[in-house]
Amino acid sequence: METLQHFALLLVGGALVNNILLTRFIGICPFFGVSGAMETSVGMAGAVVFVMTLATTATWVFWNVLLEPLGVGEFLYIPAFILVIAALVQFVEMYLRKMSPALYRSLGIFLPLITTNCAVLATATESVRPGFFTMGVEYTFGFGEALVYTLGVAIGFGIALISFAALRERLEVAPVPEAMKGTPMAFITAGLLSFGYVGLGGLFGL
Amino acid sequence: MDLLLIVKAALALGAIGLIASVLLAAASRRFHVETDPRIERVLSVLPGANCGACGNPSCFSAAEALVEGTIPVTACTAGGQVVADAVAEALGVEKCEVAAIVSLRHCGGGAVAKRRYEYSGILSCAAVSRLAGGDLECPAGCFGYGDCLAACPFDAILLDARGLPVIDLDRCTGCEACVKACPRGRIGLLEMVPEDAPIAVRCNSHDRPKMRKAYCSMCCIACKKCEKACPSDAIHVVDLLAVVDYERCTGCGACVAVCPQQCIDLHGRAVAEPASELDGAGARAPEFEPAERRAAQGGDRS
Numbered sequence: 492m493e494t495l496q497h498f499a500l501l502l503v504g505g506a507l508v509n510n511i512l513l514t515r516f517i518g519i520c521p522f523f524g525v526s527g528a529m530e531t532s533v534g535m536a537g538a539v540v541f542v543m544t545l546a547t548t549a550t551w552v553f554w555n556v557l558l559e560p561l562g563v564g565e566f567l568y569i570p571a572f573i574l575v576i577a578a579l580v581q582f583v584e585m586y587l588r589k590m591s592p593a594l595y596r597s598l599g600i601f602l603p604l605i606t607t608n609c610a611v612l613a614t615a616t617e618s619v620r621p622g623f624f625t626m627g628v629e630y631t632f633g634f635g636e637a638l639v640y641t642l643g644v645a646i647g648f649g650i651a652l653i654s655f656a657a658l659r660e661r662l663e664v665a666p667v668p669e670a671m672k673g674t675p676m677a678f679i680t681a682g683l684l685s686f687g688y689v690g691l692g693g694l695f696g697l
Numbered sequence: 698m699d700l701l702l703i704v705k706a707a708l709a710l711g712a713i714g715l716i717a718s719v720l721l722a723a724a725s726r727r728f729h730v731e732t733d734p735r736i737e738r739v740l741s742v743l744p745g746a747n748c749g750a751c752g753n754p755s756c757f758s759a760a761e762a763l764v765e766g767t768i769p770v771t772a773c774t775a776g777g778q779v780v781a782d783a784v785a786e787a788l789g790v791e792k793c794e795v796a797a798i799v800s801l802r803h804c805g806g807g808a809v810a811k812r813r814y815e816y817s818g819i820l821s822c823a824a825v826s827r828l829a830g831g832d833l834e835c836p837a838g839c840f841g842y843g844d845c846l847a848a849c850p851f852d853a854i855l856l857d858a859r860g861l862p863v864i865d866l867d868r869c870t871g872c873e874a875c876v877k878a879c880p881r882g883r884i885g886l887l888e889m890v891p892e893d894a895p896i897a898v899r900c901n902s903h904d905r906p907k908m909r910k911a912y913c914s915m916c917c918i919a920c921k922k923c924e925k926a927c928p929s930d931a932i933h934v935v936d937l938l939a940v941v942d943y944e945r946c947t948g949c950g951a952c953v954a955v956c957p958q959q960c961i962d963l964h965g966r967a968v969a970e971p972a973s974e975l976d977g978a979g980a981r982a983p984e985f986e987p988a989e990r991r992a993a994q995g996g997d998r999s
Contacts, residue, residue: 553713563706571713578717582724589728669827 498639503694505643511610512651513681513688518610522652523677525601532656536649538601540642543611545583546576547641550615551634564619572615580606614644655684735764735788742783743773746850750774750872763788771795775851775870798871798889800854800864804839805899805915805960807859811835826880834912837884837901845887848878866892895948896932897964898939906937917960923952932961 509515512522521539525531550572558564558571584602587595605611618637632640658680667676740760751772753759762768763784771781771793778795785792816825816832822844825831831840841860853868854875862875871889876882886901900917902909909916919937931945932952939952939961953961 557709557712561705561709563702563709567706567709571710574710574713574717578721581721585721585724585728588730 498636501636501640502643502646505640506647506650507688507691508694509644510647510651510688510691511613511644512648513685514692515613516685517613518608518648521605521608521610522655522681523674525604526652526656526659526677529653529656529660531601532652535601535605536652539605539608539610539648539652540645542576542580542583542602542605542608543614543641543645543648544638545579546572546611547615547618547637549575549579551619551632551637554619559619568616568620569612572612576611576615577606610644610648614641651684651688655681658684733764736760738787739763739784742776742780742787744776744780744870746775746872748775748850748870748872748874750874769793774798775872777870799866799869799892799894800845800871800873800875801888801890801894801897801964802839802862802864803886803888803898803901804835804837804861805962806833806835806838806913807841807857807861807915809859809914810838811912822880823878831880835902835909835916836904837881837886838913839881839886844878844880845875848874850874891943894941894943894946895963896941896946896950896952897962898932898941899960899962900938900958903936903938914958915960916958918958920957922955922957923961926951926955 505511511517512519521535525535553571553575554564554568558567564571580602584595587602618632618641620631659677662676662680671679736757737760740757743756743760745756747755749755751759751768751774753762753768759768759772763770763772770784770788770790773780773784776783781795782792811834812832813834814829814832816828818824818828820842822831822840822842825840825842830836833840839861841856841862843854843856843862845862846854846856850872851868851870853865853870854862855865857863864875871892873889876887876889879887881887881901884901890897898917899915900909902913902916906916906918906920910918917934917937917939919934919939921934923932923939924934928949928951929945929947931942931947932939933942934940948963950963953963
């Protein structure tokens with residue numbers, strides 16, 4: 492029961508309280524880039540869940556098997572993680588193209604877009620390094636915790652992106668002043684949305 | 698100690714790189730996907746301007762759609778007959794004829810059209826049209842700031858001395874980029890017409906003739922002389938504006954001769970001897986750059 496609660500907190504903490512897009516402002520580029528239409532943002536959200544989880548799995552293993560035992564992780568983690576994630580995404584893209592053309596068509600064009608995207612890299616880093624996600628104490632994740640936390644972050648990314656895309660689609664037909672149409676309005680909307688997410692801070696004592 | 702750390706770091710990164718490269722090399726063999734070679738072949742005969750007139754975002758996706766057969770071989774409006782034939786050949790299907798279209802400007806105003814205010818902002822039709830509806834008194838005429846020029850992917854439009862865009866029919870491919878870029882494209886200022894359409898009416902306003910004449914001396918005055926002069930019943934005044942029925946028009950030029958406003962031109966690729974250098978721009982058009990360019994190229998024109 493204790494562990495179940497712990498994992499649930501990790502999930503909620505990653506998805507809502509520390510929402511990667513709207514409270515920490517990491518991964519803003521795809522947030523504004525693909526949120527113009529519902530369809531693309533759903534595709535993007537799916538791809539992010541997929542890539543982020545895979546990336547953290549791989550980097551966690553590399554960190555604990557290779558980098559940490561050699562004592563080089565502390566300064567090498569960024570290039571090493573980029574290398575691992577880029578290769579992995581490339582591999583997955585090839586695999587999907589051959590094995591599952593349908594999935595490739597829906598996720599395919601987004602996969603290269605988020606190869607070592609800042610959000611992916613940030614989550615992979617947080618999952619192995621202590622101190623990023625403290626919950627009161629300095630803390631290093633085990634494999635299961637890292638995975639659940641990453642899943643939470645990716646879901647949070649998806650929720651924020653899709654809800655933002657829905658808002659932007661409504662705004663397309665709203666009587667917005669001429670000078671504010673498009674990106675300026677999107678930034679204002681993102682700011683207001685961000686207020687809402689910041690308001691979740693302190694939820695469940697997280 | 699430090700040296701050891703450097704070696705370790707290099708080894709670690711090298712090992713990751715090696716694993717990754719081996720994995721990817723194996724994967725590219727194992728998961729190699731045969732792409733349809735026809736896509737490459739079709740793509741090589743498409744113009745490659747990515748103009749989007751066929752409804753596909755790029756020439757590559759157009760090539761895919763052509764191979765899949767979801768769009769006809771004549772879909773590339775920009776490429777015309779040549780590309781349609783090449784595509785048909787690459788795909789091994791029967792050739793078909795393309796009804797080519799070109800852009801036509803329905804305005805002869807330019808410098809003679811009255812302006813409501815002096816505009817000194819960004820030189821863009823889209824910008825000026827947002828400022829109280831634009832500086833032209835005419836609600837349908839050409840601003841002459843050249844958004845169509847900038848939009849044309851084939852460099853087929855030039856501004857002449859009258860401040861009007863002139864369409865070089867040798868280069869115009871009918872991609873409609875200018876019509877989309879023009880803030881008045883939707884109300885018919887620029888129109889796509891069959892390439893052999895021989896007559897152009899250079900006015901787009903439906904105001905009452907008296908009002909029209911007050912703001913532009915080149916306008917159609919709805920006098921119906923062209924209608925009466927036409928031997929083939931191909932030109933009619935509809936809503937106070939002369940409109941040509943290209944199905945019937947033979948290009949005899951009777952309407953051009955009788956128009957008191959000189960508002961009707963000979964135009965089009967099929968016209969043997971255009972009234973002026975280009976675009977059937979009208980006998981009144983003074984010398985301008987494209988004429989010189991053409992002369993330099995040997996003066997061939999169609």
